[in-house]
Amino acid sequence: MKPDPLLTSLILSRSQIRRRNREIWTDLDWSAVKSNSATKVILIKSGKVFAPNNELQFQKVSEVDPALIWVDLGIDDFSTPYIAAIDESAAPAQWQDLRELGSNLSDIDIALLVTSVAVSNWHLKNKFCSNCGDVTIVETAGWTRKCNTCGVSHHPRTDPAIISLVVDQQDRALLGRRVDWSEDFYSTFAGFVEAGESAEMALIRELREEAGVIVNYEDINYKGSQVWPFPASLMLGYIAKVNQSTAVADGYEIAEVRWFTRAQLQAACTSGEIKLPSKISIARALIEDWYGEELPTSWLRP
Numbered sequence: 001m002k003p004d005p006l007l008t009s010l011i012l013s014r015s016q017i018r019r020r021n022r023e024i025w026t027d028l029d030w031s032a033v034k035s036n037s038a039t040k041v042i043l044i045k046s047g048k049v050f051a052p053n054n055e056l057q058f059q060k061v062s063e064v065d066p067a068l069i070w071v072d073l074g075i076d077d078f079s080t081p082y083i084a085a086i087d088e089s090a091a092p093a094q095w096q097d098l099r100e101l102g103s104n105l106s107d108i109d110i111a112l113l114v115t116s117v118a119v120s121n122w123h124l125k126n127k128f129c130s131n132c133g134d135v136t137i138v139e140t141a142g143w144t145r146k147c148n149t150c151g152v153s154h155h156p157r158t159d160p161a162i163i164s165l166v167v168d169q170q171d172r173a174l175l176g177r178r179v180d181w182s183e184d185f186y187s188t189f190a191g192f193v194e195a196g197e198s199a200e201m202a203l204i205r206e207l208r209e210e211a212g213v214i215v216n217y218e219d220i221n222y223k224g225s226q227v228w229p230f231p232a233s234l235m236l237g238y239i240a241k242v243n244q245s246t247a248v249a250d251g252y253e254i255a256e257v258r259w260f261t262r263a264q265l266q267a268a269c270t271s272g273e274i275k276l277p278s279k280i281s282i283a284r285a286l287i288e289d290w291y292g293e294e295l296p297t298s299w300l301r302p
């Protein structure tokens with residue numbers, strides 16, 4: 001079977017930054033970037049940035065506290081270097097996070113912000129060595145934390161998770177509401193890939209557990225991936241076609257499951273009965289791919 005084409009509307013995957021080869025990185029190169037007056041620095045405080053008029057506000061290196069955690073983000077098409085400077089202090093009230101900004105930023109700003117948030121989340125939770133418990137030191141332009149006691153180097157990690165839209169033989173889409181979501185919010189099904197599982201095994205297990213739906217391996221179509229740094233996921237998106245028209249919420253993680261034709265989804269969304277996932281989510285892109293046209297913003301959760 002020919003695989004489905006990949007999703008083209010994944011907002012957080014529109015990277016236009018070229019990362020450097022960290023294998024050949026030296027302290028000398030990093031010092032040059034940190035002293036280059038053309039380098040643009042994003043100051044990130046508790047996962048938030050200052051972005052007036054939906055544009056990231058950059059600092060010069062001379063304006064940024066050298067005691068912060070500095071992370072190389074790469075260069076743009078004009079060879080301008082970018083750095084994230086991670087500050088643990090609380091963000092001022094007018095600063096915004098990735099969820100608030102994501103759908104309005106330019107492609108380059110999105111790439112810079114999504115990487116800054118992901119690496120910042122990792123730094124703030126990995127000050128101590130998971131091997132021996134001692135303090136770790138930032139190295140390799142912010143991309144490694146080394147433990148000088150036991151010698152282990154730690155790298156930013158990404159946790160794979162699957163996310164899937166289920167479609168039945170009548171081309172209806174199955175959406176679910178988690179027990180901890182508001183009564184009006186419905187989305188696709190998702191879950192972490194567990195130790196020892198492939199992504200496809202995780203998908204089959206999650207859909208069986210959460211919605212009582214049996215998926216055959218050959219009916220799974222990969223649609224693309226998107227980083228989801230809340231705090232450290234990589235979402236692998238799929239469409240799963242099923243032969244059954246029944247589905248049962250497990251009542252533990254999922255409170256309700258509902259099948260929708262396109263007309264039923266349109267009616268439920270336009271009446272305000274339900275809301276769908278935010279613009280920046282891969283869940284929105286999966287539902288939109290099945291729906292066949294762009295979902296109106298008024299149907300989506302902010």
Ligand SMILES: [Zn+2]
Pocket residue numbers: 129130131132133134147148149150151152
């Ligand atoms: Zn250690």
